[in-house]
Amino acid sequence: MKREAVRFEAADGSALVGVLRRPDEGGATAVITVHGWGANRIGPNNLLSDFCRRLCEEGFTTLCFDLRGRGDSEGDPASVTIDDMMDDVVKAAELVRKAGAERVVLFGLCSGGNAALGAATCGAEPDAVVAVSTFPFVPIEDMKAGVKKTSSYLKGYLLKLFRLSTWRKLFRGAVSFKGVFRTLFGHFSKAERKADRALKDTRRDLPEALKGFRGEIVHVYASADPESAPSRDYFERFYRRRGLRASFHTIERTNHNFYGLEARRELFALLLEAARRTDAAQR
Known part of the structure; x- marks a missing residue:
């Protein structure tokens, strides 16, 4: 496994910082993790950095990075918007493709899921999006x-x-x-x-833009998260009305951030399956 600290530019010129991992063999499919609003690249209890390491051991290129204004990346955290987060994900997708990746999976947690879904409509062009504990596009x-x-x-x-x-x-x-x-x-x-x-409110018409997305969409929720049921109901109706296909999963006995070893194992298994489907579909 090759582990490399990377710096790349956001749309406004700010430096984005992350860790790029590449397996010794393979790696044509890359998984990019997108953290939530108030977090950083490692995720809650190291969830995202741990998943990136394990995915690389499974033969996938991974990028774990800090969004603008978070962690080690530049930018004013008080002014960064959800649209800025989407643009950062687009830049991350450009980076992994320059590193040799041919296919991209976006894995977003909480508002990172919104950023991943939004980025899918404005330039990231992923083959799959896994959105975890993601709330509706209410505005x-x-x-x-x-x-x-x-x-x-x-x-x-x-x-x-x-x-x-x-x-x-x-x-x-x-x-x-x-x-x-x-x-x-x-x-x-x-x-x-x-x-x-509200900085978390997008100015883009994502529901309309998502109508054109043809990649795989996977939503994962936690049974102990009070927002899970209404959020899942919203997205199920959202995709049904637009003729889009998406799969939904609920992991039992865990919270919004998927604390607990069993919950993390289930979540990682869902991500790994999505990455493998993406890898196999393009061969």
């Missing part, structure tokens, strides 16, 4: 719900135009146009203010 879905809400309200107002009572109110000046505008569009301004404050 974009909220915006789409807002469009439906406005459309519904607008239809109601148009119907009222055919009523004599509505015209009487108009002539009397009894209609508040400011109130009508607030009803039609107020939820958009609230959503926009929320998005400005």
